[in-house]
Amino acid sequence: MDFSLLYQELTRGFSQFGWGNALMIAVGLLLIYLAVAKEYEPVLLLPIGFGCILANLGMPANQPGGLMNWLYKVGIETEVFPLLIFVGVGAMIDFRPLLAMPEMVLLGAAGQFGIYAVLVLATLIGYPISQAASIGVIGAIDGPTAIFVASKLAPEMLGPIAVAAYSYMSLIPIIQPPIMRLMTTRKERLIRMEYAPKPVSRLAVVLFPILVTVVISLIAPAAAPLIATLMLGNLLRESGVVDRLSKAAQNEIINVTTLFLGLAIGATMTADTFLRWQTLGILALGLLAFVLDTVAGLLFGKLMSFVTRGKINPLIGACGISAFPMAGRLSARMALDEDFENFILMHAMGSNTAGQLASVVAGGLLLALVSGVLH
Amino acid sequence: MDFSLLYQELTRGFSQFGWGNALMIAVGLLLIYLAVAKEYEPVLLLPIGFGCILANLGMPANQPGGLMNWLYKVGIETEVFPLLIFVGVGAMIDFRPLLAMPEMVLLGAAGQFGIYAVLVLATLIGYPISQAASIGVIGAIDGPTAIFVASKLAPEMLGPIAVAAYSYMSLIPIIQPPIMRLMTTRKERLIRMEYAPKPVSRLAVVLFPILVTVVISLIAPAAAPLIATLMLGNLLRESGVVDRLSKAAQNEIINVTTLFLGLAIGATMTADTFLRWQTLGILALGLLAFVLDTVAGLLFGKLMSFVTRGKINPLIGACGISAFPMAGRLSARMALDEDFENFILMHAMGSNTAGQLASVVAGGLLLALVSGVLH
């Protein structure tokens, strides 16, 4: 019996543990703290935090043979987890407000400006273009899109990008209001919008996800898997004939996948990939993308307000960033805070779901453009 | 930056799109229409239709790397999806009526005649024997059996075969009644059957799935996986001690698998594999198999009626085709339409569940025989 070997095997836990790991466990604890005490996107930050702890206790995603590696290979490398989550998300979205006010869709486009602005900025700072694009896509403010794009362009940055995407999404009630107050006048925030939607038939609601899939898959084929799964979920919901499948998408599929996705993402956050200045750069630039999204959305809202001669409340520009449904609710609440009779929730939801669509399109186009450039 | 490459990447969606794809998207829309507006097996036709649309928007099952390809490899190539669906189906079937009237099992055998008749016919027309057999198995009128057999003998035909199997199953109330009226006299349809079943103990009900698994696996080993999973589901149901597992089979497992199976099958329906005259042949011959099943079932019902001196209503022969439970209900309804006091539902269900068993056996034997011939 070789005792030195035995000793080595028994003390493996300690010998492989360093200060970096300890620090990363603290990062994991912080994420769990945010999830449990602050309830910031707990269904994702809690598994990410726990996965981060495991990655630094000898169970990282890139070590063949373990559960974390299995989850990563099965769900992230294949893109399956973010896509399955989108099936569930699609089954939870109601596009009627957008269909009733299709002009709202423009605000969704404006809310993606931060993605591209940060791409330029990060390139200027010196990030290679694939990494710069992956950082920019935090500005999609949409977890599955960010993970889908980053896992293709810069898998080495997946951990911080996912953390940034989900953290900032949950920080909306803290980040957006000051920007909204700064960018809009009280008079603008008091604008009431007439809610006189066009009636939307069941046929339109059922055809919508199919048509969107066709149109977007043709224009932005790189976004096709994302838009297709999102719209599949929505079709399951709106068809009204496959309640079993719609419920499976909204429960079994999304719950199990979210848990596994979070763990696998967290398990990429080893000390050697996360503890770099780069990571701080990612977090800072991601935040900037978020802010620029909001600013661009508000500016476009003001433009629409000007063009329509004050019929649009610019606040709904802020929820074109996506982050469904938090951003939509926040905008409506801001209007209500100024004037307790000013109800713009329907418009905000139209803009917000438009942002969801535009995020996917922008993410897909980014992927195609960067792949085309990198060839 | 190579703009021609970029242009190519950006316009990929359009450059790969042809008239065939447009036509196939129309086919997908038709399937979704049948699912949503007509409620023809929506849990399957809706995902198949959507998968068909995706296949023609650059996401076919045979293109490595995408979600559809992953689903196909994980669930169809491995046979896992149809088998898991059978676990759920088995957990939904009550075999007590059959156990109480075991003579009904003969009608199940007769209802499989169309499988073999169409095999001969398709061979005559010129289909190679493996394709002819795959077309014939539409006559099993049982989705998982058809998919299981066709994915082994003629995977290139899986799309149209699955579509035919599920469509015709849902067309039962349209296809069968004229044949039933044509083949039986009013006097025959008025035959009342005494419902005096033998009492069935819990022990018999629990032993039944186990014994069927053993007997069928020995006689028709190629049918073993199908019969084993069907009977596993039934054992979970009837054991009464594993309610958690039985419910998981009837809900989580079957719902998620059905969605994925439908998508993967639909994603095989690319323009180049589906838009052939062959496909029309498959659809036509499949319909014929269905009709011949019904005819053979009714003829055998008449024979039994003759032998028992009018104690059997020949209508229950029509539900020996399987298509559980629609065919059983239809036969009972036909009898009721003639005479509002003639209740043959129990007998019809006995015949119908027998058809389910016989379909699996016939499918397995077909697979073994064709494999033996092709060697």
Next chain:
Amino acid sequence: MDFSLLYQELTRGFSQFGWGNALMIAVGLLLIYLAVAKEYEPVLLLPIGFGCILANLGMPANQPGGLMNWLYKVGIETEVFPLLIFVGVGAMIDFRPLLAMPEMVLLGAAGQFGIYAVLVLATLIGYPISQAASIGVIGAIDGPTAIFVASKLAPEMLGPIAVAAYSYMSLIPIIQPPIMRLMTTRKERLIRMEYAPKPVSRLAVVLFPILVTVVISLIAPAAAPLIATLMLGNLLRESGVVDRLSKAAQNEIINVTTLFLGLAIGATMTADTFLRWQTLGILALGLLAFVLDTVAGLLFGKLMSFVTRGKINPLIGACGISAFPMAGRLSARMALDEDFENFILMHAMGSNTAGQLASVVAGGLLLALVSGVLH
């Protein structure tokens, strides 16, 4: 057409069937009988029994291409199934009684003695050390731990080991009471314990699973995957903010995984691997491990009773073996049988959950030590 080949294909079921297979089907029936009639761990013994029957009807786990092989490769070889089950088990355990009386944790350590004692004994008898250790780990009285360790050290013995682990777990109310009566005096069993637990805060309950993961992963890295998944489940439960995930772990994940695990384990029980004298040895030695666990737990309970001058009822030593929550309930019931006012359930549950933790640690250390020796 080659009729001899066809004949061969058609009679494959019979030609491959031998007396051994018939005997193994009887074994499968016995397991199903125990599950259905005696309700011994039905959620596991029923799928194991059915899997055993399938393995001997041409569908063994080691035959490439079938469902059983797929389940085995996906879930057992990768360790994924036992780990996912642990996520669900962790979400069902309440560690508050243990946290309130942390001294109970010692009883958990004592209850693992059988593992090592049987390792020595089996080595003496002549089993190679890896097999001896796999037999010993039945003494963990914890299904997932036993399967996790045995699938790494002696996969050829997985079937009997899993059967022994789960059967003995369900035989607790039969095996333990005589030992408990023999090893303790009536006076000892009448000892009442003051239930004055320290108050446990929510913070402690949330931090506990994280700290345990860190501590155990460092001390016993081979146990890390088991403890990490168990504690992940517990964190989902106690965090209070991810109810969706906690319920998914306790329902969807554990139900589906349990069914698949049982089938895959059962499908390893082919005649040639199971019908050996060895198997009887495994069953006998596993039972001995169970008995020695109980004896060691009771002796340690008596020691604690002596040290604390009669403040500890030695009965709670018997539930340090793990087998949560059956063993805990049994001990409390034994005390109640002697004195209908003697309530020791809280203490028993503390000892019982300690046994769960200690089982995982002992299993992991065993794995590390044997791997270190064999290497």
Next chain:
Amino acid sequence: MQPIISALWITLIGMGLVFIAILLLWGMMALLVKLTPDKAEAESANQPELPAAQPSIPEADGLTQRKRRAAVAAVIAARILQSTPPASGMQAQPAPSPWQSSQRAASLTLAASATRKANRK
């Protein structure tokens, strides 16, 4: 050999084996039900049948116990037929199994005032 000959052979052997397998299943089922008597049935047979309490079902007109059961089963089966439209296989579950209904009905018959109960319900 020509494919068509193969196809005919496959049909002959295939349909033949299907019938053989199905006959075996028949035998197995008949044996199974015979060898495993229904305890509930056996018990109810020993029970006194409370004939005095059944004025509404005249035994005189030749209705045997079994036939009466069949009648009640049929009534309930009819309700099932009318209430559930022909639906996809996956909706089979929620509906109560017709068999269970008929067995329930059978118990009702045994429990004296069967027809009245069936009407009231």
Next chain:
Amino acid sequence: MQPIISALWITLIGMGLVFIAILLLWGMMALLVKLTPDKAEAESANQPELPAAQPSIPEADGLTQRKRRAAVAAVIAARILQSTPPASGMQAQPAPSPWQSSQRAASLTLAASATRKANRK
């Protein structure tokens, strides 16, 4: 070419295509809603509107049907806003869709004594 030039080109083309795609979606949506009239709406339009039964909502002050609907929708939307705190995307489902609430509200308006009903609830 320098990366920054590439990045600028990507930004230009990317934002441009996002707007083009979004404009296409706008057109598609507008067409879709126009070409698929809401039957329920059409039917309700044919219905007599029971004007006599609405003394509590004076038509005189210029409130159109649509505006009245918007008012009720707003009341209900406000309740939703107040009751549901900003929560994670995954909790979006359980809450009733604001749209559905507003449509329900619209039906209420049509059904005569809308405001009273809304108050009572």
Next chain:
Amino acid sequence: MQPIISALWITLIGMGLVFIAILLLWGMMALLVKLTPDKAEAESANQPELPAAQPSIPEADGLTQRKRRAAVAAVIAARILQSTPPASGMQAQPAPSPWQSSQRAASLTLAASATRKANRK
């Protein structure tokens, strides 16, 4: 080295490390509970204990607050024991955690007429 020697070494080291690990867990748990005081407990300690309202529980016989709680916990635990037969691990969940019951019981004790409430329930 002979296998049996290896086995004995493994046993020695294995059981030793199990106990060491478990002792570490003990220390960790003791620290954890000590360093994270239960706020609910702290609050209830500050609360006036309404002694006048408890005529049915005589303080005179030396029952401390904690002991009284234990008694009530025991009653409830006993009910759990009697109602749930020894079942498989997977059925552990549905039953209310004994701990929760005992904590609930503790709150009952605090809330004055504990024993009467426990009896009535």
